[in-house]
Amino acid sequence: MAIVADVHVRTGRRSELGLLAIAVAVAVLARGLVDYHAHILEPVEISVYAGAWIGVLALVHLALRRWAPFADPVLVPAVATLVGIGLAMIRRIDFAYAARGRDTNFGDVQTVWALIGVALMLLVILLLRDYRLLRRFTYTSGVLGLIALLLPLMPVIGTQINGARIWINVFGRSLQPGEFAKIAFVVFFAGYLVSNRDTLALAGPKVLGLRLPRVRDMGPLALVWVAAMLVQIYERDLGTSLLLFGIFVAMLYVATERISWVVIGMGAFAVGAVAAGTIFAHVGSRYTAWLHALDADVYRSGQSEQLVRGLFGMASGGLFGTGLGEGRPDLVPYAESDFIVASLGEELGLTGLMAILVLYVIIVQRAMRTAIGTRHGFGKLLATGLGFAIALQVFIVVGGVTRVIPLTGLTTPFLAYGGSSMLANFIIIGLLLRLSDQARRPEEVRA
Amino acid sequence: MSQLSITLLRMGFLVLLWALVLSAIAVLRADLYGTRVTARGRGRRSRQERDARAEKTAAPSRAATGIRAGSISTQNPAEAHLAVTAGPLKGTTIPLGQAPVLVGRASTCTLVIDDDYCSAKHCRVFLDAERWMVEDLGSTNGTYLGNHKVTDPVPFREGDVIRIGATALELTT
Numbered sequence A: 001m002a003i004v005a006d007v008h009v010r011t012g013r014r015s016e017l018g019l020l021a022i023a024v025a026v027a028v029l030a031r032g033l034v035d036y037h038a039h040i041l042e043p044v045e046i047s048v049y050a051g052a053w054i055g056v057l058a059l060v061h062l063a064l065r066r067w068a069p070f071a072d073p074v075l076v077p078a079v080a081t082l083v084g085i086g087l088a089m090i091r092r093i094d095f096a097y098a099a100r101g102r103d104t105n106f107g108d109v110q111t112v113w114a115l116i117g118v119a120l121m122l123l124v125i126l127l128l129r130d131y132r133l134l135r136r137f138t139y140t141s142g143v144l145g146l147i148a149l150l151l152p153l154m155p156v157i158g159t160q161i162n163g164a165r166i167w168i169n170v171f172g173r174s175l176q177p178g179e180f181a182k183i184a185f186v187v188f189f190a191g192y193l194v195s196n197r198d199t200l201a202l203a204g205p206k207v208l209g210l211r212l213p214r215v216r217d218m219g220p221l222a223l224v225w226v227a228a229m230l231v232q233i234y235e236r237d238l239g240t241s242l243l244l245f246g247i248f249v250a251m252l253y254v255a256t257e258r259i260s261w262v263v264i265g266m267g268a269f270a271v272g273a274v275a276a277g278t279i280f281a282h283v284g285s286r287y288t289a290w291l292h293a294l295d296a297d298v299y300r301s302g303q304s305e306q307l308v309r310g311l312f313g314m315a316s317g318g319l320f321g322t323g324l325g326e327g328r329p330d331l332v333p334y335a336e337s338d339f340i341v342a343s344l345g346e347e348l349g350l351t352g353l354m355a356i357l358v359l360y361v362i363i364v365q366r367a368m369r370t371a372i373g374t375r376h377g378f379g380k381l382l383a384t385g386l387g388f389a390i391a392l393q394v395f396i397v398v399g400g401v402t403r404v405i406p407l408t409g410l411t412t413p414f415l416a417y418g419g420s421s422m423l424a425n426f427i428i429i430g431l432l433l434r435l436s437d438q439a440r441r442p443e444e445v446r447a
Numbered sequence B: 001m002s003q004l005s006i007t008l009l010r011m012g013f014l015v016l017l018w019a020l021v022l023s024a025i026a027v028l029r030a031d032l033y034g035t036r037v038t039a040r041g042r043g044r045r046s047r048q049e050r051d052a053r054a055e056k057t058a059a060p061s062r063a064a065t066g067i068r069a070g071s072i073s074t075q076n077p078a079e080a081h082l083a084v085t086a087g088p089l090k091g092t093t094i095p096l097g098q099a100p101v102l103v104g105r106a107s108t109c110t111l112v113i114d115d116d117y118c119s120a121k122h123c124r125v126f127l128d129a130e131r132w133m134v135e136d137l138g139s140t141n142g143t144y145l146g147n148h149k150v151t152d153p154v155p156f157r158e159g160d161v162i163r164i165g166a167t168a169l170e171l172t173t
Helices: A013-037 A043-067 A075-099 A106-127 A131-153 A177-200 A215-234 A238-256 A259-279 A281-291 A296-300 A305-317 A340-373 A377-401 A419-440 B003-030 B044-058
Strands: A158-161 A164-170 A173-175 A203-207 A210-213 B081-086 B093-095 B101-104 B123-128 B131-136 B143-145 B148-150 B161-164 B167-172
Touching (some): A013 A043, A013 A075, A013 B003, A043 A075, A043 A106, A075 A340, A075 A419, A075 B003, A106 A419, A131 A158, A131 A164, A131 A177, A131 A377, A131 A419, A173 A419, A177 A215, A177 A238, A177 A377, A177 A419, A210 A259, A215 A238, A238 A259, A259 A281, A305 A340, A340 A377, A340 A419, A340 B003, B131 B143, B131 B148
Antiparallel strands (some): A158 A164, A164 A173, A203 A210, B081 B093, B081 B167, B101 B123, B123 B131, B143 B148, B143 B161, B161 B167
16 A cells, blocks of 8 residues: 655656757857957858757757656756857957957867767767666776876876976877866765765764764875875866865765864865965965965066956956957957956856856756755765866856966866866766756656 | 947847746746655645645555544544654545554555655554554664654654654644
8 A cells, every 4th residue: 555646757858948949049149249249240150050059959959858858957958058158259259369360269179079078978878878887987987087187297198288287198189187087086986985984974083062083084085185285286286186175075075964074174175275385386376376466566477467357357347248249358368268257257247157157056956956866875976976076166267267266277167168178077967967867767667 | 230239139148148047947946856845835725735635545545454434443542543744745644553554665655755864664653552653664864753763662652743854743543
C-alpha cells in the first residue's frame, strides 16, 4: 500500500525553446549594433549570422530532446546569451583595434572556438549516459589534473606569456591546461570526498566555540593548500590557485557540513597569500597595484595602468552604457580577454553588466538545484563543484577588474576571448546538463 | 538610421537582455522539479486541492490496515489515526489498525514521504500490547519523538509528534 503524491514533471523543453528565441534575438541585435557602428552592416550578412545561430541552437535543442529530455531548461539559453554577447563584443574590439591600425581577428577565432565548444558539450551528453561512470575515474582524473596543472612548467612545451607561466604550446597554438585541470579536479574531489567525508566530518577539539576537525585529518587540505601555493609562486597565477583551493574548500564544506573547514581554509589561504606577497616580488607587485591603484607612482610605473583604465571605462559607461560600438573599450589593454567585463561595463553600463551577472547566478543556481535533486552523493558533490567552479571564476575575474580583490589572469566564462576557457566551460555545461537530466528524470522513466 | 532610432535600439538591447533574464527566472519559479514546496504565500486553493488528493490516495489504506470504512472498533487503540501535521503531505491521515505502519521514501511503505531527509524505510509505528510504539529502522537522518531521537521502540502516545525531515506526524484518537 502506498501513498504517493501526484508528481507532475515538466521537462521544460518548451520553455527552453522560448528562452532560446530571446537568446538569438540578443545575439543578433548585439552583432547588428556593432556592425552598424563599424559601418559595415549588411542585411544579407546579418541574416546569415541569425540563421547560423538558429541552426546551432535548434541542433542543441533537438539533441537535448533526444538524449537528455529532462535536462535543465535554463542552462543552454543562459550560456547562449553570454556567448552571443561575448562574440559581438570581441568583434567590436577587433574593429576598434583595426581603426588604430592593429589587425586582429579575435572575433572569428572565438566563433570557431564557440562552435567546437558546442560540439564538445553535445559529445559529453551523447557519450556520458550516466555520470556515475565518472566515479570510477576518481584517482585517474586526479592524476590527469595534476599533470595538466604542471605541464606549463615543463621546459619545451611550457610558455610564459605576460609573466604567467600557464600556457603550453601545442601545434603552434597556446593552450591553458589549467582550465581543463579544473574539471578533472572537481571529479577527483567529488569521488574522494564521497568516500572519505565521514572521517573528515569527525569532531576534534573545540576552539572559541568552533568545532575543529581532528588534526590528523587535515592532510588532504594541507596537500591542496601546498599545490595552490606552488601554482601561485611558480606559475605566477594567483587566479588558478585561488580557484582550485576555493573549489576544494567549498566541496569539503558541502561534504562534511563543518563550517570550521571553511574558516581554516580561508585562513590558511590568506596566510599563504600574504606570505607569498611579502617574499616574492612578482606576487607583491600585484597586491601593490590592487591596494594603491590610483597612486600616481604606481600608475606611472605601469603596475596599475590596465586596472585604472578599466575602472575609468566602466565609470564612463554609467548606468546605461555608451551603447554597443560607441565607447572606447580598446583603450584598456587586453580588452577582449582579461578585461572584457570592463569593456561590457563601458558599453552596456551597469544595467547590462548586472543582467550578465544575474545570468551567471542563474547558471550557478541551476547547478546547486541539480545537486539537491540528485540522489547520489557523488552526483551532489560533482554538481556543487562544477557550480562553484563557475561561480568562483566569475567572482575572481569580476572582483579583480572591479578592484574587490587583486587582479588575476583568469578568463570570464563564455565571454572572454580564449579557446581553452571556452571549451572547458562548455564541457562543464555538458556535465551539468547530464547531471540535471538524471536528477529530474521521474522514477518510472529512470528504471 | 537616425540618432533616435539608434538610441532606441541601444536601450532596446538592454530591455531585451533583462527580458531574457526575467523570463529565465519565471521558468525557474514554475519549475519545481516535481517535489512539492509548501511555502507560505502560495495559493491556498492549490494547497486545498493537494490535500484533497492526498486524502483520496490515503483512503484505500483503510482496507489494508484492517479497518473498513464505517466500522467502529470497540478497542481503543484501533481508533487511532496517524495525522501528518507538517510537510509535503500535510493534512493526510491514516487509520491505524492492527497492522504496523511503515513510513519511508520507498513506494512499498504505507506512508510515502518524498523528502531528501527521509530514508527508504525510515520508521515503523506498531501496536504492542494495546500501546502504540514507534521504532526507527536505521534511518540516516533519524526519527525524533518530541526532542528525543528514537532508536529502540518507544511508546507513542496521543498528542506526541514524530519528526522526519520536514514532516511531522501526530497520533490522534
